[in-house]
Amino acid sequence: MDDTSIVKLLWDRCEQALKELAAKYGRFCHKIALNILGVSEDAEECVNDTYLSVWNSIPPQRPSVLPPYVGRIAKNHALNMYNKKHAEKRGGSNLTLVFEELDEVIAGYESADSALYRQELLSVINEFLGTLPSDKRKIFVRRYWYADSVKDIAARMHMTENNVSVSLNRMRSRLREILQEGGLLS
């Protein structure tokens, strides 16, 4: 079933929509949650929460592109669960590595964390992504949006893990330079 039909079913409050959603995006959401949480059972819980959130948010929302919409909800549920479980623990997980890598980009900068700053930052990141070759952009997004492991990215992109690591390292360095040039890093 295409996405438009699923959204229509949701608007019609037809429970069949959830079955279709699960059939089409269940594994997609599960993978996103699993990347963050690392535990399949926890990821399952997030996926179920995602279905409920989608059900509650459509309507009034009517997303034009469903995968990012659903994926974001799954990711947010997974991050909430991750935060609860890791409130006092650190180190070891895939997501921790992702955070540490991104620490490099933003290292040493203390922001006011305002909504305006975040909006500017997002705008620069979108521009930065637009300048990247498609394959490099996919690597960046797989790592820092989907939180894929380097190993998974290498397999997906048919590259060596070394090359993926080097590419990520360079993209982080380049992003940091752009942020500095744009005055977004002190």
Add this chain to the structure above:
Amino acid sequence: MKGKDLFDVINDIDDKYVSEAGEEAGAVTSPDTAKVPAAKPFLRIVKRYILPGAVAAAALGLIAFGIWSSGVLGNKTVSLDTTTRPTNATEVPTSSTPPESTTLPSRPTDDTTAMPPTESTEATTLPDHTEYPSTGPTDFHGDCTISVSVPQDKMVEKDGVLVPSVLELTITNEGESPLYVEEVFTLQKQGDDGEWEDGAVFRHETMPFKDRCVAAGETSVITVGILPEHYDLWSGPARLVINVHFYEPDPDDWTKILYDTAFYMKAADFYL
């Protein structure tokens, strides 16, 4: 702002990039029979609570049996090894007397033929941590010598174990052309299944290209700081993998990798 905050910002990137990166996954565009693997409630409880408990109980039983059979428990006679092992931190060599470096002959530039990170080191050969630091085998591109050391005053005690707070990577380019270096230090932990998994990644501060160049005949020392929150990761089976990429930057395309190779410094070098 920290990496986590940046991760949150990246969460809101343009949908088209998220879709693009998800395209080839086979999950977004090939939904056939793609259902969430949902375990039944009872099975989930068994998998999540009962099985781990049973495994833990079995492990405890094995340990107890091991202790009993070795004579520590029960009425067997115990013969203790009274060999004194030095544990004084002052015996740690300093970086001013770097460990012996190994220069290997030039090799083909096959990055996968370097020492694989999954190569295991027998636990029985673990050196006492006071033998630390040591320099392990190296594998590299061209005529180059690499060693890793820890300055003596940078060893700190964590839960009774000396751990490094700083690593120094010394690269000497003995060839005739410059080397551009990009390195990643990864501390790996050994899981219960024997597999090595990344526990933490250390890198030096981001450096411009020109500073990454080790000119012909020159030596470069790269210092890497380790965060205190990572000190406890060194306990138990751990190893440091040092992954160094040599490459030539393309001035027209900074994302392009013209040449890339890597080597790994094996576990034995940094067992604690």
